[in-house]
Amino acid sequence: MKIITVSYRLPLSIKKTKGKAKITQSAGGLATAILSYSAKSNVNLTWVGIADFDSITWNENKDKYDQNFDIEPVFLEEELNQEFYNVFSNSVLWALFHYFPSFVEYTDDGFEAYKQANEIVAKKVSSIYEPGDVIWIHDYHFLGLPNLLREAHPDAKIGYFLHIPFPNFEIFRILPNKVKRYILEGILGSNVAGFHTWDNTIHFTECVEKILGIPHKNFLFSQESHRTKAGSFPISIDFDKFHNAYNNEEVINLRSEIKKLYGDKKIIFSVDRLDYTKGITNRLNAFEKFLEKYPEWSEKVVFLLVLVPSREEIKKYDERKKLIEHNVGHINGNMGNYKWTPIVYQYQSVSFEKLIALYTSADVALISPVRDGMNLVAKEFVASRKDLKGVLILSSMAGAAKDLKEAITINPFDAEMIAKKLCYALTMDEAEQALRLARMQRYLKKHDVFRWAEKFLTEVEEIHKNDTKAVPLKGKERDRVLQKFNEANKRLLLLDFDGTLVNLQSRPELAVPDEELLDTLNSLAEEPKNEVWIVSGRNKDFLEKWLGHLPIGIIAEHGGYVKNPEWKPVIIGEPEWKDQVIDIMQDYVDTNAESFIEVKEFGIAYHYRNVAEKQGFNTSRELLMLLKNHMYNTPTQIIDGNKVIEVKHFMAHKGTTCKNNVLRGEHDFVLAFGDDKTDEDLFELLTSENEFSVKVGKGNTAAKYRLETVEEVLVFLSELDYKSVLK
Numbered sequence: 221m222k223i224i225t226v227s228y229r230l231p232l233s234i235k236k237t238k239g240k241a242k243i244t245q246s247a248g249g250l251a252t253a254i255l256s257y258s259a260k261s262n263v264n265l266t267w268v269g270i271a272d273f274d275s276i277t278w279n280e281n282k283d284k285y286d287q288n289f290d291i292e293p294v295f296l297e298e299e300l301n302q303e304f305y306n307v308f309s310n311s312v313l314w315a316l317f318h319y320f321p322s323f324v325e326y327t328d329d330g331f332e333a334y335k336q337a338n339e340i341v342a343k344k345v346s347s348i349y350e351p352g353d354v355i356w357i358h359d360y361h362f363l364g365l366p367n368l369l370r371e372a373h374p375d376a377k378i379g380y381f382l383h384i385p386f387p388n389f390e391i392f393r394i395l396p397n398k399v400k401r402y403i404l405e406g407i408l409g410s411n412v413a414g415f416h417t418w419d420n421t422i423h424f425t426e427c428v429e430k431i432l433g434i435p436h437k438n439f440l441f442s443q444e445s446h447r448t449k450a451g452s453f454p455i456s457i458d459f460d461k462f463h464n465a466y467n468n469e470e471v472i473n474l475r476s477e478i479k480k481l482y483g484d485k486k487i488i489f490s491v492d493r494l495d496y497t498k499g500i501t502n503r504l505n506a507f508e509k510f511l512e513k514y515p516e517w518s519e520k521v522v523f524l525l526v527l528v529p530s531r532e533e534i535k536k537y538d539e540r541k542k543l544i545e546h547n548v549g550h551i552n553g554n555m556g557n558y559k560w561t562p563i564v565y566q567y568q569s570v571s572f573e574k575l576i577a578l579y580t581s582a583d584v585a586l587i588s589p590v591r592d593g594m595n596l597v598a599k600e601f602v603a604s605r606k607d608l609k610g611v612l613i614l615s616s617m618a619g620a621a622k623d624l625k626e627a628i629t630i631n632p633f634d635a636e637m638i639a640k641k642l643c644y645a646l647t648m649d650e651a652e653q654a655l656r657l658a659r660m661q662r663y664l665k666k667h668d669v670f671r672w673a674e675k676f677l678t679e680v681e682e683i684h685k686n687d688t689k690a691v692p693l694k695g696k697e698r699d700r701v702l703q704k705f706n707e708a709n710k711r712l713l714l715l716d717f718d719g720t721l722v723n724l725q726s727r728p729e730l731a732v733p734d735e736e737l738l739d740t741l742n743s744l745a746e747e748p749k750n751e752v753w754i755v756s757g758r759n760k761d762f763l764e765k766w767l768g769h770l771p772i773g774i775i776a777e778h779g780g781y782v783k784n785p786e787w788k789p790v791i792i793g794e795p796e797w798k799d800q801v802i803d804i805m806q807d808y809v810d811t812n813a814e815s816f817i818e819v820k821e822f823g824i825a826y827h828y829r830n831v832a833e834k835q836g837f838n839t840s841r842e843l844l845m846l847l848k849n850h851m852y853n854t855p856t857q858i859i860d861g862n863k864v865i866e867v868k869h870f871m872a873h874k875g876t877t878c879k880n881n882v883l884r885g886e887h888d889f890v891l892a893f894g895d896d897k898t899d900e901d902l903f904e905l906l907t908s909e910n911e912f913s914v915k916v917g918k919g920n921t922a923a924k925y926r927l928e929t930v931e932e933v934l935v936f937l938s939e940l941d942y943k944s945v946l947k
């Protein structure tokens with residue numbers, strides 16, 4: 221078994237100058253964390269990514285790097301890589317997911333290249349994949365990959381983590397429909413889909429519900445071949461590495477050099493890749509505002525602005541660079557003088573030691589992205605302050621703001637506010653600085669990148685392990701259930717009605733049992749060893765009319781009513797929310813011809829089976845969201861069923877009602893059939909050896925077995941009946 225990590229960049233770069241190869245290995249946080257996990261779990265690590273070198277260079281150098289893991293480079297043709305990386309990944313996905321829709325430069329060619337690159341990488345992963353391996357896919361370059369790998373290896377353990385924000389529905393919907401589906405279906409190929417924050421996770425689940433129509437239960441999406449758990453896994457840093465670097469000799473020397481250079485001046489510091497999402501122009505505007513508003517700080521402060529070259533081939537980045545440099549010049553020219561340069565700007569990366577020296581020399585770290593998945597710089601600054609000095613000013617638009625609660629938070633668009641908070645930070649007393657940093661350090665020490673990787677990969681294993689696989693009720697399995705039935709003396713049969721015993725019809729009142737079904741039920745129920753129950757979502761009057769004469773127990777309204785032998789409600793009193801639900805649904809009935817409302821005692825259902833496919837689906841998504849908001853904090857449950865949306869009393873629950881009224885522990889054989897989401901509540905209870913459950917139709921399920929059609933259920937029941945008669 222091994223871990224296969226997939227990311228756009230490999231943790232290894234080979235640059236050839238004058239025929240000589242220079243190998244750079246970057247042991248970034250991600251690589252270190254996954255390596256540490258693989259060492260702990262005693263499994264190998266293979267890293268798949270796009271090579272920034274050609275195959276000849278690779279063959280000449282592949283034995284020359286420090287091989288504590290394997291590297292499998294993917295070689296993409298330059299033109300394909302340009303369309304895949306610069307165009308679709310960075311000029312569509314990066315821009316849109318960071319809420320810059322006007323920066324999006326979508327082309328069909330870009331999307332085709334993206335799909336092609338994902339397919340090439342899928343082939344590479346498949347060529348090294350062995351059953352039992354865990355595949356961990358990273359970031360927005362490979363949104364289609366989980367699904368491609370799921371198709372190739374249905375039983376694979378696949379984790380997907382998105383390092384950038386997942387936007388809300390209104391932003392996401394801007395993408396062409398085919399792209400939206402590709403992305404969502406792509407991510408849903410994984411067992412675990414991880415995001416930095418719950419906000420991002422919820423944006424994703426809402427998009428899946430609204431666009432694909434797949435509902436989730438506790439962030440778990442059930443699909444044909446597997447289930448996907450969406451969740452928040454905030455990435456972190458190697459805390460000890462940053463914390464302990466404070467006392468590194470080179471860092472100490474560099475720090476004293478910086479301190480000497482700026483003397484009494486307070487230092488404001490920031491470091492970012494030069495990217496429009498990092499809010500650098502906003503930061504400069506705010507700094508200018510600060511100098512204007514608080515002239516007493518003139519000559520007493522210096523802003524060290526380190527920008528690291530990034531994506532220079534893309535026009536928007538080049539434009540941003542020019543704008544930043546213009547603004548720096550403007551501020552220095554207007555506010556500075558021959559003795560004082562307010563902004564010291566560098567467009568080059570710095571070494572790790574220099575970075576730590578800068579972090580630990582700063583009085584204030586000013587981090588102001590307009591949108592950021594996490595922002596590791598903020599965490600690194602906090603971790604490196606072993607001296608418990610310095611203040612972190614952090615944009616509330618960064619995922620890191622959710623973790624670093626003692627930072628001074630800012631709205632990056634509010635220059636006035638930033639100016640004020642800069643003033644506050646620069647004058648904060650040391651006790652408060654220490655208190656804030658100590659609290660954040662305690663959090664980061666516990667929640668470091670190693671814990672992050674371990675939590676994510678453990679979740680992948682767990683979700684994969686618990687993925688239920690309903691097997692067809694055929695052949696040996698069928699014989700096994702029949703044999704258990706034969707051997708049992710006190711059998712319980714729990715049968716859902718619609719979609720299980722009768723096929724769904726255009727209107728519920730048309731789905732009625734025929735003579736043959738009534739005979740089978742009657743005959744089964746008359747056998748003394750059998751106890752037969754109908755467990756349905758239908759109202760009690762319908763069930764009484766059609767089945768009331770049979771010697772069976774009946775549960776109606778999803779568990780709201782029980783007949784044994786008299787009808788009794790499980791819930792006392794009339795629900796108060798019904799009129800409100802009817803009002804909301806009525807608007808949808810009025811605008812969607814052929815849809816209708818079914819009123820029950822403990823629930824209201826909106827049926828859209830007869831509405832044109834697309835229209836029915838789209839309006840049902842809207843109604844669903846509306847009901848969720850209206851019904852918040854009421855004792856209800858909303859079911860997104862098969863062409864029906866139902867609001868029901870939360871105590872009208874098939875699982876609970878069966879548990880309290882039927883599953884008394886005295887049966888030595890229990891068999892439940894159902895086709896709907898509400899039946900899953902019952903299936904989840906039937907876990908012991910003599911308890912069996914059968915899902916009718918497609919879709920992921922907690923049931924142990926599966927039958928495809930109502931007709932197959934009826935054949936099976938006749939067989940049980942025949943066996944009962946024989947005994």
Ligand code: GDG
Pocket residue numbers: 383384455491492493528568569570571572575592593594595596597598600
């Ligand atoms: C993406 C998401 C998410 C930067 N300059 C230098 C340097 N760095 C290092 C920092 C930090 C990293 O680069 C930057 O990480 P960020 O998290 O701030 O930003 P992105 O590159 O945009 O990363 C982001 C991240 O993925 C992880 O999931 O947090 O939201 O956009 O580690 O220290 N390091 C050195 N010299 C530099 O000049 N040595």
